[in-house]
Amino acid sequence: MSEKERIVWECIRTETGPDLRLFRVRFDWVRNPRNAHTVKATVLEAPDWVNVVALTRETKIVVVQQYRFGTRAATTEIPAGIVEVGETSKAAAVRELREETGYGSDEWEYLGYVEPNPAFLDNRCHHWLVRNAEQVSRPEPDAGENLLVGEMGLDELRREIEEGRLRHSLALTALAYVFDLRPLLK
Amino acid sequence: MSEKERIVWECIRTETGPDLRLFRVRFDWVRNPRNAHTVKATVLEAPDWVNVVALTRETKIVVVQQYRFGTRAATTEIPAGIVEVGETSKAAAVRELREETGYGSDEWEYLGYVEPNPAFLDNRCHHWLVRNAEQVSRPEPDAGENLLVGEMGLDELRREIEEGRLRHSLALTALAYVFDLRPLLK
Numbered sequence: 001m002s003e004k005e006r007i008v009w010e011c012i013r014t015e016t017g018p019d020l021r022l023f024r025v026r027f028d029w030v031r032n033p034r035n036a037h038t039v040k041a042t043v044l045e046a047p048d049w050v051n052v053v054a055l056t057r058e059t060k061i062v063v064v065q066q067y068r069f070g071t072r073a074a075t076t077e078i079p080a081g082i083v084e085v086g087e088t089s090k091a092a093a094v095r096e097l098r099e100e101t102g103y104g105s106d107e108w109e110y111l112g113y114v115e116p117n118p119a120f121l122d123n124r125c126h127h128w129l130v131r132n133a134e135q136v137s138r139p140e141p142d143a144g145e146n147l148l149v150g151e152m153g154l155d156e157l158r159r160e161i162e163e164g165r166l167r168h169s170l171a172l173t174a175l176a177y178v179f180d181l182r183p184l185l186k
Numbered sequence: 187m188s189e190k191e192r193i194v195w196e197c198i199r200t201e202t203g204p205d206l207r208l209f210r211v212r213f214d215w216v217r218n219p220r221n222a223h224t225v226k227a228t229v230l231e232a233p234d235w236v237n238v239v240a241l242t243r244e245t246k247i248v249v250v251q252q253y254r255f256g257t258r259a260a261t262t263e264i265p266a267g268i269v270e271v272g273e274t275s276k277a278a279a280v281r282e283l284r285e286e287t288g289y290g291s292d293e294w295e296y297l298g299y300v301e302p303n304p305a306f307l308d309n310r311c312h313h314w315l316v317r318n319a320e321q322v323s324r325p326e327p328d329a330g331e332n333l334l335v336g337e338m339g340l341d342e343l344r345r346e347i348e349e350g351r352l353r354h355s356l357a358l359t360a361l362a363y364v365f366d367l368r369p370l371l372k
Contacts, residue, residue: 020228034332041255068304069227115353118254146220167301169355176367
């Protein structure tokens with residue numbers, strides 16, 4: 001067994017837990033290869049997520065402001081949502097941008113994906129860039145959404161980050177493709 | 187009411203859900219100020235988290251490799267953990283670095299915090315930098331941990347990101363303080 005192989009844990013039992021709407025809970029009993037100790041691991045089975053860095057012709061970024069139920073505060077973020085069953089991440093990106101903001105464009109580029117939290121989430125967050133985005137329709141928020149849509153120049157977006165209104169880790173990893181975050185995150 | 191005030195939702199009922207070990211579930215019934223529609227929101231009440239960019243005298247970064255139960259895969263990450271009740275985020279950073287890797291130093295700098303996911307998590311992830319870190323003791327993993335500890339130069343760490351072995355969003359937001367991620371994340 002190589003050193004790398006010795007870090008893989010065997011799953012010795014798995015059990016479905018409660019459905020929490022955003023994710024289904026699963027419990028895995030996994031055995032530590034180091035000491036045979038068994039751990040009951042909580043896993044949240046979630047659909048993949050997608051978010052979009054939408055650049056306008058004037059190099060502004062499309063942002064959404066909304067009240068977030070986790071932190072009970074209004075945040076500044078980029079358009080984002082869930083990849084529906086049977087949908088590609090690009091189709092989800094196009095749809096979420098259109099529904100949340102009314103913006104569209106044909107110039108899409110895949111930036112890659114991150115793992116939101118591999119410790120307990122099984123999903124990916126796909127980052128998409130779209131260039132020359134423009135408003136092509138009215139936003140169509142569902143009944144459970146309430147969004148303010150706007151455009152911000154890079155300096156304005158930097159201030160949102162510096163002043164703490166944009167702290168969503170997945171918005172930041174997407175924006176990290178577009179500009180250097182180092183001077184901003186203090 | 188200002189435009190900003192109109193996006194805040196009123197919580198009209200709250201209920202405790204199952205204890206999932208990593209977090210306690212809470213359900214909030216919140217009213218959409220746009221249309222008075224009520225949403226049952228799932229909130230995960232979690233302790234704050236902390237992670238550490240530990241730089242050695244030779245400008246290498248201390249990394250940990252472990253099997254992650256969410257993605258069922260081995261990952262490369264930076265040392266990280268939970269802020270215990272009554273603990274400061276700095277004390278948690280010092281403790282987690284010591285327990286997971288055996289490294290220590292006195293030269294700590296707070297980098298700031300991000301919100302792991304304000305949509306359904308109520309917590310923060312605090313990022314700490316420590317300079318001139320060196321191995322001062324043996325790692326003391328608890329029974330439910332199994333970690334490979336190593337040091338990587340910046341070029342080696344860039345390859346871990348480029349080749350997809352380091353995708354944890356919170357490790358990336360911490361590392362975004364230290365070097366420009368733009369060329370790496372494709």
